[in-house]
Amino acid sequence: MTYKNLDSSSAFKQLQAMPASNLKHVLNPARIKTYHAKAGGGLTYHYGAMPIAEEHLNVLQQLSEELSLTEKYQAVVDGQVMNTGEKRLVLHHLSRGQVGKPVSADGEDKGAFYQAQLQKIERFSSQVRSGAILGSTGKKFSTVVQIGIGGSDLGPRALYLALKGWCASKEIELIDAQFISNVDPDDAQAVLNNLDLESTLFILVSKSGTTLETLTNRDLVIQAIEASGIRGIDPAKHMVAVTSKTSPLATSSSVLESFFIDDYIGGRYSSTSAVGAVVLSLSFGFDVFNSLLDGAHEADVLALNPNIKENAALLDALLGVYLRNVLLYPTTAILPYSQALSRFPAHLQQLDMESNGKHVNRDGLSISYPTGPVIFGEPGTNGQHSFYQLLHQGTDIVPLQFIGFSESQYHKDIVVEGSTSQEKLSANLVAQIVAFALGKDDVKPNKQFTGNRPSSLLSARQLDPQALGALLAHYENKVMFQGFIWNLNSFDQEGVQLGKVLATKVLDGCKGDEVLKAFSELL
Numbered sequence: 001m002t003y004k005n006l007d008s009s010s011a012f013k014q015l016q017a018m019p020a021s022n023l024k025h026v027l028n029p030a031r032i033k034t035y036h037a038k039a040g041g042g043l044t045y046h047y048g049a050m051p052i053a054e055e056h057l058n059v060l061q062q063l064s065e066e067l068s069l070t071e072k073y074q075a076v077v078d079g080q081v082m083n084t085g086e087k088r089l090v091l092h093h094l095s096r097g098q099v100g101k102p103v104s105a106d107g108e109d110k111g112a113f114y115q116a117q118l119q120k121i122e123r124f125s126s127q128v129r130s131g132a133i134l135g136s137t138g139k140k141f142s143t144v145v146q147i148g149i150g151g152s153d154l155g156p157r158a159l160y161l162a163l164k165g166w167c168a169s170k171e172i173e174l175i176d177a178q179f180i181s182n183v184d185p186d187d188a189q190a191v192l193n194n195l196d197l198e199s200t201l202f203i204l205v206s207k208s209g210t211t212l213e214t215l216t217n218r219d220l221v222i223q224a225i226e227a228s229g230i231r232g233i234d235p236a237k238h239m240v241a242v243t244s245k246t247s248p249l250a251t252s253s254s255v256l257e258s259f260f261i262d263d264y265i266g267g268r269y270s271s272t273s274a275v276g277a278v279v280l281s282l283s284f285g286f287d288v289f290n291s292l293l294d295g296a297h298e299a300d301v302l303a304l305n306p307n308i309k310e311n312a313a314l315l316d317a318l319l320g321v322y323l324r325n326v327l328l329y330p331t332t333a334i335l336p337y338s339q340a341l342s343r344f345p346a347h348l349q350q351l352d353m354e355s356n357g358k359h360v361n362r363d364g365l366s367i368s369y370p371t372g373p374v375i376f377g378e379p380g381t382n383g384q385h386s387f388y389q390l391l392h393q394g395t396d397i398v399p400l401q402f403i404g405f406s407e408s409q410y411h412k413d414i415v416v417e418g419s420t421s422q423e424k425l426s427a428n429l430v431a432q433i434v435a436f437a438l439g440k441d442d443v444k445p446n447k448q449f450t451g452n453r454p455s456s457l458l459s460a461r462q463l464d465p466q467a468l469g470a471l472l473a474h475y476e477n478k479v480m481f482q483g484f485i486w487n488l489n490s491f492d493q494e495g496v497q498l499g500k501v502l503a504t505k506v507l508d509g510c511k512g513d514e515v516l517k518a519f520s521e522l523l
Contacts, residue, residue: 001075002068003362005487006325007369011063016326018059020051023437023452037312039458040302041295041470045312046457049437050319051327060318061308063485069314070306072484073477077300079103079110083266084362085492091262092269092476096469097297099304105264117260117274118290124240124257125281128201129175133256136237137230139199145178145191146279147221148205149213150496151267152242153181154350155472156276158343159292160283162468165340165409167284177283180221183213188220197228202239203278207261209247212504242274266491268351269476272296272469288465295469303477313474316456317481323399323454324373333391334377336403337429338463344403345377348475355479355490362489371486373399381428392436392449400436400455403471404429407462433457 006012027049035048052060064070076082077100082090093099095114103110127133131140146156157179167174178195180188202221206214218239225235241249241258250258259274270276272293280289305311308318323329332352334345356372378386380402391398404426413420419427432455439451458474460467483490502516510517 001071002066003487004067005361005367005369006067006321006485007367009063009066011059011066012325015056015059015063015322018056020327021053021056023049023051023454024439026053027437037310037315038302039312039470039474040299041466041468042460042462042464043299043312043467043470043474044459045316045474046459047315047319049433049455049457051452051454052319052322056322057309060315060322064306064308064314064318067485069317069481069484070304070311073303073480074100076100076480079105082489083491084489085494086263088491089264090266090269090491091264092266092272093300095265095270095273096293096300096473099297099300106262110262110264113260113262114273118277121259121274121277121281122286124259125278125286128282129173129285135198135201136234137198137232139196141175141201141282142199143176143178143195144201144203144279144282145180145195145221146203146205147180147214147217148203148242148275149181149183149211150350151270152205152214152275153179154343154347155268155271156279157181158341158347159271159276159280159468159472161343162338162340162463163280163284163288163292163465166462166464167288169410172284172288175283177279180217181213183216185220188217192221192224197225197238198230198233200238201256201282203242203282204239204249204255205242205275206249207244207247207263207267209241209243209249212500240278242278266493268347268354268493269491271347271472291465292469292472295466295471296473297469298466299470299473299477303473303481313477314481316474317478317485319456320373320399320478321482321485324370327397328370329373329397329399330370331374331376331396331398333383333387333398333400334375334403335380335383335400335432336377337380337425338403338405339379340409340463341403342379344471345375348377349375351475352479354493354496356483356486356488357495358486358488358490361487367487369486371488372482380432381425384428384432388432391453397453400432400453402429402433402455402457404457404459405461405463405467406459409463429457 032048036044036046039045076090077093079089094111098111128141160177178191180191204218222235236254239255241255243249245260261274265273303313308315334348352375361367408422436453439449442448506520
């Protein structure tokens, strides 16, 4: 299989020589109705407001074939070693269903291993939700609290918030979920202040079982339980672990139950593993989580299609590379017109920037072209009254990724001046796409909008579990494909390690490092 840097690709050089399409000249109803691809789970990816034409798509197809992008994805799901930095398999797709060949590692069938953990989670969550498993003082659990950081927090938290309204509208019994992630003690205390400890189950998420921030927060929780003065309360009966088989937590008597993950699923890709399965199954019931897996699996299967017009994740990735490496736009905004997705941009920040924020290729050699963009975002319409001013009239062009749904989750709305709130939300989304693309001429310079600002749209009827699963997988696969295009290892994260090492050094007294000492004395 061919692995080469993007700047050595003949298709990429051809792409660089092509002028971008001016949206003010090409945007029309026919284009809007035809420039789309199914993304799974009821999602559709619309790219009519991207600055490309058929000739660009033809060259992007050539680029995909020249770089063997779907073949590399096939290698991932077939269990080849694709994390070159850590010499590991990459198996997050397998956590939601088999896409490639059966995969064996560590002397076991990994698909069977993930399925066994799901079955264990299904049994446990059912027993907790039914009251068959109670807290140590006999109370039924009514709250779960996930303790984790990074991928153990961002993805599961985003998914929980995304589905809470949908589940409530379906009258599904909810167990409230809270999250503690930051080592800042105020984060933990703010959650603990509002808990009935007798009816709270804590989920400790640490693959190694040694994550300093997570264990510090665990000890804060145990201290709070022991200091509560509640007769008979036992911290071990109020805590479960999501960890690896070899971690100290795997067989610890300090937890009620352990659920296993492994090194082949990175934290930012772990939401469909036990990392997300435990908290979401406890909160909403396993059937809801299983529907999310179905949506993700559908998107994963679609991502195998070599035709870029029928592969939404691959097309999104290629168009993103065109924006980043030909038009040289350094930033991308994620703009969900759904309050339920309020934390989804934060998850995508980690997913994208931790995966593709790299300056060396798979072989450790420096590369000369830009890689992952800066990702930021906020739900509409709040963002319109915040940073959209810069997006419309600023000196930098920021590509936009809109996410929208035609129906609300709760189906509770009001008609004001002839339209519902949901209709107003959708109208704002549509208006923004057109305003960014076409702009507006005016005799007053401060009222001029240059337009020709590119955007895409991921849309579905409603944000339900299957649509959410597909949305999650779409972005995971987009980031993966872009890593292949840039010839990166998207599955390690050495950039997070140096700060950890130096923080440990500070806690050990700086060990003669005068610069560290000088800064440490400021706090």
